[in-house]
Amino acid sequence: MLSTIGDLGEFGLIARMTARFPHTDDVILGPGDDAAIVRAPDRRVVATTDMLVEGRHFRRDWSGPRDIGHKAAAQNFADIAAMGARPTALLLGFAAPAGLPVSWAEEFAEGLRAECALVGATVAGGDTVRSDSITLAITALGDLQGVSAVRRDGARPGDVVAVIGDLGLSAAGLALFLADSTVGHPECRAAHRRPAPPYAAGPAAAELGATAMLDVSDGLVQDLGHIAAASRVRVELQSSALLVPAVLSDAVRTLTRLGAIECAPVDLMLAGGEDHALAATFPEGTVLPPGWTVIGRVAEGEGVVVDGAPSDARGWDHFSVTS
């Protein structure tokens, strides 16, 4: 029995994984050739890459292989959605030790497949190599369906700022894992393992005329800072506009009791990353569909201001020495 990917060999591993990925109309040529061929109906393709490193972006004792497959796809599809596009395909770079169980790779592929299915995409190609620890490199492609891409530099004074999707739940889940808390708060743990970005809201926001948009990967305040900088405007937030979910309040109570954090639930919503909510600016008067919450306004100036005070809430800098 071939129980590790080293036993299976490169081509065997590729065959096992690709067998799970269905054909879709967007993928003209899938895995097995030098490169994939993907439809780009409006003569443009949206493309983004993320890397996930074991021990840094995921831990095998906290997340199962399916979770990791879901999350790896989700964070890339969120980037596609944040441009206003529909994800069409995904390429997988899979670096792993030869001793990795075949079942791990298969379950991971199953997670990728399932997250792809949520948006109608599939895995179109990739590469497998050996390495000492698991490193995943995901590239997602997307289709703008004829709309103008929503960049970060289009926010204008007077626009409203709105968000859709979870905020703070993933950070609370991570804090629970870090605190060695092993029971309770399943919603926060699940949000950390498998974020649930509001994919369809991205293209819908583009259709509605969103002037700037991004996905919240590092923290709401930090990420809105990118819109402020790129658009040369000030983003003014009202923290009271953020609706704190009961599951987040409960988790923060536990974390406070454990001495793991010292902050209010709303602080996690402002600073916590990895939920991959979408944050966008819209012209004043835009009627937003259900799910969006208006949390502020764009003004002349620079930076992000929370409740009238410049915020120094910091997100996650991947190379900072202290992180």
Added chain:
Amino acid sequence: MLSTIGDLGEFGLIARMTARFPHTDDVILGPGDDAAIVRAPDRRVVATTDMLVEGRHFRRDWSGPRDIGHKAAAQNFADIAAMGARPTALLLGFAAPAGLPVSWAEEFAEGLRAECALVGATVAGGDTVRSDSITLAITALGDLQGVSAVRRDGARPGDVVAVIGDLGLSAAGLALFLADSTVGHPECRAAHRRPAPPYAAGPAAAELGATAMLDVSDGLVQDLGHIAAASRVRVELQSSALLVPAVLSDAVRTLTRLGAIECAPVDLMLAGGEDHALAATFPEGTVLPPGWTVIGRVAEGEGVVVDGAPSDARGWDHFSVTS
């Protein structure tokens, strides 16, 4: 002075690297947003991903950062060319330790830039993360310019088999490094550090009606085995048709004297990988442009036959336990 990428921080590192990458017409939106937007003029995009792991695909004592940048781009652009397409853009996943010198990252980016310039492409986006060793994930995109993609499954009995580009030089260079030989044979060492795929020959072969094509990454015989399998044909090679470069003969003499290898130069041409030559099949009678060498013929049957005998020359299986 900020001497390591950890000192510089993620956004500083990204700024330093992206400053080197020029704008091109194919890239509608480059680095700095959630995703890049790349032109796909004929409503299809060709996409491929490769990962390079330090210690496995490159060694910092054998190759400098510019070499590694060149090679990382080259092996992906060769995949694009092997479909018959023109490379348009590249996405970079860059995982590295915080202690990596900033200069290393900058020189690496310069190598990427220079290889991109050879084909008119540029770096359109990417991701930087921290990891214990350097792992590179490169995704290349390409434009088929209206031609039919050249896949691996179109070879037909009667077709001629031809190659263009270096064969065996990279393998000889690698063998020299592995044998701790520190002088001589600069062409082979250079070929290992910076392969020189014949990019333009890919789209030209597609225009000429190539029936199957791939880039030689694992070894000529092994890779032609993929065409044989996908096309359900037999590939018959004449090793005497391969023109052995003097620099390869010289290197093999040195390697034999060192006891590092026991084979003829032509064996390295048949089995050595990583030169990223292009191998293709064409209908009989096709007038091939300069640079192509006819090395065999497609017949009914299966597998690859060299000089009349089934070949068991083996390439590189990334997960095999003995490799």
